[in-house]
Amino acid sequence: MEILISIKPLLTVLVPLLVIPVLVSSSQKPNVREAWIFAAGFVMFFLVASMVPAVLSGSKIVFTLFELAPGADIAFAVDGLGMLFALVASSLYIVTSLYSIGYMRGLKEHGQTRFVSFFALAISATMGAAFSANLLTLYLFYEILSLATYPLVAHHEDATSRISARRYLVFILGTSIGLVLPAMIYCYHVTGTLAFSTPGIFAGQLSKPAATVLLLMFVFGFAKAGIMPFHSWLPAAMVAPTPVSALLHAVAVVKVGVFSIVRVITGIFGVDLLAQFNLGVVVMVIASFTIIVSSCIALSQDELKRRLAFSTISQLSYIVFGVALLSPSGQLGGVIHILMHAFGKITLFFCAGAIFVATGKKYISQMKGLGRQMPVTFAAFFIGSLGVIGLPPTGGFYSKWNLILGTLEAGQTVFMVVLLVSSFLNAFYFLPIVYQAFFGKGKEALSDGPVKIQEASLCLVVPLAITALASIGLFFFPQMFVDLIVLGLNL
Amino acid sequence: MNNMPAILVLAPLLGAFFAGLAAWIQKQLSYYIALAALAVSCVAAVSVLADVITSGTMQYRMAGWAPPMGIELRIDLLNAMVLVLISVIAFVNLVASVQNVAREIPDRAPSFYVMYLLFVVGLTGVTATGDLFNLYVLIEITSLTSYALIALGDKDRAPLAALNYIFIGVIGASFYLLGVGYLYITTGSLNMADVAVILTGIQGSTAVLTAFILCILGVWIKMALFPLHVWLPNAYAFAPVGFARVVAPLMTKVMVYVMVRLMVTVFGMEYIFETLHLADAVVWLAVIAILAGAFTALFQKDLKKMLAYIIVCEIGYMVGGAWLGNTLGMTGAILHILNDGLMTFALFLALGNIIYMRRQTVFSDLSGLFAAMPWTMAGFVLAGLSIIGVPPTCGFFSKWYLVLGAFEAGAYHFAAALIISSLVCAVLFFKVFEICFFAPAPGAQGHHVPGNPQPPHDIHTAGNLQPSHGHHAAGHAGAVVMAEAPVSMLAALGLVSASIIAAGVYAGTIVDTIILPFLQ
Numbered sequence A: 001m002e003i004l005i006s007i008k009p010l011l012t013v014l015v016p017l018l019v020i021p022v023l024v025s026s027s028q029k030p031n032v033r034e035a036w037i038f039a040a041g042f043v044m045f046f047l048v049a050s051m052v053p054a055v056l057s058g059s060k061i062v063f064t065l066f067e068l069a070p071g072a073d074i075a076f077a078v079d080g081l082g083m084l085f086a087l088v089a090s091s092l093y094i095v096t097s098l099y100s101i102g103y104m105r106g107l108k109e110h111g112q113t114r115f116v117s118f119f120a121l122a123i124s125a126t127m128g129a130a131f132s133a134n135l136l137t138l139y140l141f142y143e144i145l146s147l148a149t150y151p152l153v154a155h156h157e158d159a160t161s162r163i164s165a166r167r168y169l170v171f172i173l174g175t176s177i178g179l180v181l182p183a184m185i186y187c188y189h190v191t192g193t194l195a196f197s198t199p200g201i202f203a204g205q206l207s208k209p210a211a212t213v214l215l216l217m218f219v220f221g222f223a224k225a226g227i228m229p230f231h232s233w234l235p236a237a238m239v240a241p242t243p244v245s246a247l248l249h250a251v252a253v254v255k256v257g258v259f260s261i262v263r264v265i266t267g268i269f270g271v272d273l274l275a276q277f278n279l280g281v282v283v284m285v286i287a288s289f290t291i292i293v294s295s296c297i298a299l300s301q302d303e304l305k306r307r308l309a310f311s312t313i314s315q316l317s318y319i320v321f322g323v324a325l326l327s328p329s330g331q332l333g334g335v336i337h338i339l340m341h342a343f344g345k346i347t348l349f350f351c352a353g354a355i356f357v358a359t360g361k362k363y364i365s366q367m368k369g370l371g372r373q374m375p376v377t378f379a380a381f382f383i384g385s386l387g388v389i390g391l392p393p394t395g396g397f398y399s400k401w402n403l404i405l406g407t408l409e410a411g412q413t414v415f416m417v418v419l420l421v422s423s424f425l426n427a428f429y430f431l432p433i434v435y436q437a438f439f440g441k442g443k444e445a446l447s448d449g450p451v452k453i454q455e456a457s458l459c460l461v462v463p464l465a466i467t468a469l470a471s472i473g474l475f476f477f478p479q480m481f482v483d484l485i486v487l488g489l490n491l
Numbered sequence B: 001m002n003n004m005p006a007i008l009v010l011a012p013l014l015g016a017f018f019a020g021l022a023a024w025i026q027k028q029l030s031y032y033i034a035l036a037a038l039a040v041s042c043v044a045a046v047s048v049l050a051d052v053i054t055s056g057t058m059q060y061r062m063a064g065w066a067p068p069m070g071i072e073l074r075i076d077l078l079n080a081m082v083l084v085l086i087s088v089i090a091f092v093n094l095v096a097s098v099q100n101v102a103r104e105i106p107d108r109a110p111s112f113y114v115m116y117l118l119f120v121v122g123l124t125g126v127t128a129t130g131d132l133f134n135l136y137v138l139i140e141i142t143s144l145t146s147y148a149l150i151a152l153g154d155k156d157r158a159p160l161a162a163l164n165y166i167f168i169g170v171i172g173a174s175f176y177l178l179g180v181g182y183l184y185i186t187t188g189s190l191n192m193a194d195v196a197v198i199l200t201g202i203q204g205s206t207a208v209l210t211a212f213i214l215c216i217l218g219v220w221i222k223m224a225l226f227p228l229h230v231w232l233p234n235a236y237a238f239a240p241v242g243f244a245r246v247v248a249p250l251m252t253k254v255m256v257y258v259m260v261r262l263m264v265t266v267f268g269m270e271y272i273f274e275t276l277h278l279a280d281a282v283v284w285l286a287v288i289a290i291l292a293g294a295f296t297a298l299f300q301k302d303l304k305k306m307l308a309y310i311i312v313c314e315i316g317y318m319v320g321g322a323w324l325g326n327t328l329g330m331t332g333a334i335l336h337i338l339n340d341g342l343m344t345f346a347l348f349l350a351l352g353n354i355i356y357m358r359r360q361t362v363f364s365d366l367s368g369l370f371a372a373m374p375w376t377m378a379g380f381v382l383a384g385l386s387i388i389g390v391p392p393t394c395g396f397f398s399k400w401y402l403v404l405g406a407f408e409a410g411a412y413h414f415a416a417a418l419i420i421s422s423l424v425c426a427v428l429f430f431k432v433f434e435i436c437f438f439a440p441a442p443g444a445q446g447h448h449v450p451g452n453p454q455p456p457h458d459i460h461t462a463g464n465l466q467p468s469h470g471h472h473a474a475g476h477a478g479a480v481v482m483a484e485a486p487v488s489m490l491a492a493l494g495l496v497s498a499s500i501i502a503a504g505v506y507a508g509t510i511v512d513t514i515i516l517p518f519l520q
Helices: A010-027 A030-050 A052-056 A081-104 A112-130 A135-153 A161-190 A207-221 A233-239 A242-269 A271-277 A280-299 A304-325 A328-359 A375-389 A396-409 A415-437 A458-476 A479-489 B004-025 B025-054 B079-106 B109-128 B132-151 B160-188 B192-199 B205-224 B232-238 B241-267 B269-275 B281-297 B302-324 B327-359 B376-388 B392-408 B414-436 B486-507 B507-519
Strands: A004-005 A060-069 A072-078 B057-060 B072-077
Touching: A004 A072, A004 B327, A010 A060, A010 A072, A010 A081, A010 A112, A030 A052, A030 A112, A052 A060, A052 A081, A052 A479, A060 B507, A072 A081, A072 A135, A072 B132, A081 A112, A081 A242, A081 A458, A081 B205, A112 A135, A112 A242, A135 A161, A135 A233, A135 A242, A161 A207, A161 A233, A161 B392, A161 B414, A207 A242, A207 A271, A207 A280, A207 B072, A233 A242, A233 A304, A242 A271, A242 A304, A242 A479, A280 A304, A280 A415, A304 A328, A304 A396, A304 A415, A304 B281, A328 A375, A328 A396, A328 A458, A328 A479, A375 A396, A375 A415, A396 A415, A396 A458, A415 B232, A479 B079, B004 B025, B004 B057, B004 B072, B004 B079, B004 B109, B025 B057, B025 B079, B025 B109, B025 B241, B072 B109, B079 B241, B079 B327, B079 B486, B079 B507, B109 B132, B109 B241, B132 B160, B132 B241, B160 B192, B160 B205, B160 B232, B205 B241, B205 B269, B205 B302, B205 B392, B232 B241, B232 B302, B241 B269, B241 B302, B241 B327, B281 B302, B281 B414, B302 B327, B302 B392, B302 B414, B327 B376, B327 B392, B327 B486, B327 B507, B376 B392, B376 B414, B376 B486, B392 B414, B392 B486, B392 B507
Parallel strands: A004 A060
Antiparallel strands: A060 A072, B057 B072
16 A cells, blocks of 8 residues: 655644634624635545545555654544545535524524634544544544534533533543543553554454453443443434534534444454454444434434434444444445435434524424425435435435345344344334425414425525435445445455 | 753842842832743753753752762753743743732732742752752742742631641651651761662661651652642642642642652662562552542532642642553653643633632632633633643643553553543533533523524623722623733733643653653
C-alpha cells in the first residue's frame, strides 16, 4: 500500500474549527454567518472529496500531528473506511446546514450562534474521528464530540433538556472514561502501540478471558453506538432541535460510536483473533438483543422523534452485528449500512422537523391525514422508511442483502432470523405512519374536498428531498462506496 | 559563573525588601516592584531551564563556599522545570490579582505584596536548594508567609483556618526537621548529593529508616496527603483570592517535588523500593486519598471548597504514581506536578474572576455564568476537562502515564482509583457547568413552542453585577449583557488555558527532554 503524506486530513478537521470565531463574530448578521457555514461546509467536503481518488487507488493518506510516545501519537490516516464515513458526514453537513436555517429561523430559536458554533465543532470532531490513525486519536475526537454535543442537547435550557443533557453526559462520558480509557491504556500496556492495522495489534499476547473483557469494554464503552443497556441517552437527546437529532443523532455522533467499534474489531483485535476466540458471536448476541428489543420499543412510541431514536438504536446494532459476523459480505453489509442508514434516517428526521415547524405536531397519532397537506414531506418519509427497512429501490436494500448473505456465509442461520424479524418490525413501525398520513382521517381534517397543500418552507423541504433522492440514488450507484469498504477492510 | 540560579531566588527577596520600603513613599509602588522582581525571576528561571537542558545540572555555590559547608543551589532538569512553573505562575497571578487585592485588602496591599514575594522566595528556594537543612528553613519561610497571607482573608473564618494551618504545619515541619537531624547524626552532612553518597553504605540502618519516615511524614503533612489534609480546604478557601490562586497550585506541588527529590536523589529508588517494603501501603494510601478527596469534593456546595478537595484528590495521584516503583509511574507523577500546577492555577484564576464579579461562589449563586462571563467560563471548562482527563488537555497525558505505570506495577487498584476519580470529577464539574449554563428558573419549562421567539430566562441583568454595586440581582428578564472580569484577569486565564493545551500536545516532548533524562 502506498503511503502519501498530506496535510489534507488536518485541514479537513481545521476548516470547521477555524470558522467558529468567524461565526461568533458575525452573530448579529445571520445571513453572513450562514454564508460562512456553507463556505466551510463546501470547503470541507471538497477537501474530503479530493482525497477520494488517492484512496480508491489503494493509497493511504497520513499526517502526524504530535507524538506522545512511540505507537501513541495524534495522527491521521485516511483509508477506505474513514473516507466512507467522512464523505457521509461532510456531505450531509451541508444539507443539514440548509435545513438548519429553515428550522431554527422558522421556530425563531434563541442562541443560534451558539448552536451553529457547537455544530461546527461537532462536525470537526467527527472528521477527526473518521481520519484517526490510531485509537488514541480516535478517543481524543470521540471525547471532543461528546463535549461539543452537550450544549446542543441542552439547547432549550429548560427542565427537560437539563435532565436529558445530564443523562447524555452520564452515559457517554461515563462509559468512555470508565470503560474505553482503561481498556485503551491496557492495550497500549500489552502491545506498545495503538495504531490500527489489518491483522490487529495483538500478536498472541492476549488470553481468551482478557480478550473477552477488553472487547466488551470497548463495545459497551463506545456508548454512542447505543448498544443496550447504554442506549437510553439517545431517546433523551431527542429534546435537542431537530437538526441535531438529524445530523448528530442519526449520523455523526452515533456513527462515530459504531465506527469506533468497527475500528476496534477490525484494526485492534483483528478478524482472525476474534474468530479464533469465537468472540464475534458474543458481540452478535449483544447486537441482536439490541436490534430486536429496541425495534419492539419503537413500536410503542407515539412521539415521532422518539420512535426514530429507537429505530436508530436498532439500526446501529445492524452495523455492529454485520462487522461481528467476521465474514466478508457481513462486514460489507454492516459497514455500508453506515452510509445507507445515514441517508434514510436523516430524511426521516428532516421530515419530523418539517412537520413540527409547519404544524407544531410531534406525535404520530396527530399526523393522520397530514400527508395530503404535506405530500412532498411524506413521500420523502416513505422513501426514508424504505431505506431503513431495507427495501428496494433504496440503498438500504443493499446493506440488508449483504447482511443476510453474510449470515449465510458465516453459517449463522439463527441470526438471519433476527434480521428478518427486525425488518418486519421496522415495516410495522414506519409504514402505518405513511399510510395514515395519506389515507387516514385526522380529527380536524375535512372528510371531503381538496386539501390545501401546506408544506414547510423550502429550506426544510429541499434538504429532505435531496436526501430522499440520494437514498434512491445509492440503490443504483453503490459501487464507489463498496470499493472504499473493500479497500478499507481488505475484504 | 552563571549567576542566574541566585538571581532567581534573590530577586523576590530583594524585591520584598524594596517593596516594603517603597510603601512608605507610595502604596502603589510596592506592586510595581513586586511585578519587576517576579519578572526577573521568570526570566532567570527560563534561562536556567534552557541551560540545564543543553548543558546539564547546574551547581551554584552561594558566596563561593564549597559544599558540604556552604549552601549549594543544585538545579537539574526536575527542579528547573518546577522553578519555571513557580516563577511564571507567581508572576502571572500578580498581574491577574491586582484588582482582587485592591478590593479585598485595600489598606494592607503593600504588606500583601511583601509577604507574597517572601512566599515566592520560599518556594523557589525550596525547589532550588541542594541542602537538606536549607530546605527546612525555606519551607518555614513559605509556611510562615502563608499563615500570614491566609489570615488576611475572610474576616470571620480565615484567622481560625490560618491558626489550624499553623498548628498542623508546625508539626509537619518538626517531623521533617527531626528527620534531617537523624540524617545529620548518621551521615554528618546536610548536602543532598553528599548524603546520598554516604547513605548507600548504610542502608540497613534503623536511624536511616527513622530519618526517612520522619522526613516523608513531614512532607506529607505539608502537602496535605489524606488523612493529613484537614488543614487545607479551609485555609485555601478562606485565604484572600490573590493568594489562594498561587498557594493552591504551587504549595502542594512543591511539596510533591520535595518528596520526589528525597526519594530519587537523597534516599535513592533502590533503597525505597528494595530495602523498605512500604510501597504497597503507600499506594493504597494514595488510592484512599484519591477516592476520599474526590468523594468529599462531591458533597461540597461551594466552588472554593470543591476545588480545595480536588487538590487533595490530585495529591493522591502524584504520591501514588511516585510510589508505584517504575519509571512510568514516576514520569506520570512528575508530569502531573507541572500539569496539575497549570490546571489548578487556571481553576483558581477563574474562581477569582467569579469572586470579583459576583462575590459569591456558593453553587446556587453561579447560575447564568456562561452568559455573563463566557471567557472566564471557557477557561474554567478547559481546566475542568483537564482535571477530568479529556484529551488534548494536559490532564489526560499525566493520567495516561499514571495508569500505564499502574498496569506495569500490577497496581490495578490504583488504576481503578484514577478512573473512578476521573468519573467523579466529571460529575463534579458537569454539575457546576450545568448550574452555570442554565439560568435560575425554578419550575420554568417548555418555553420552546413554535412562535415564542424569546427564551424568558438564560438572562441576568448584568448591569447590577458591576463590582461597585455590590450584590447581584438575578433572574430579571431582559437582554443578555455580559459582565466579564477585567482584561488583565482574562488575559492571564487565557494564557494559562493555552498552556494547558500546549502542555498536553507537547507532553511527549516534555517527557523526552526533561523527565526521562532526569530519571536516568
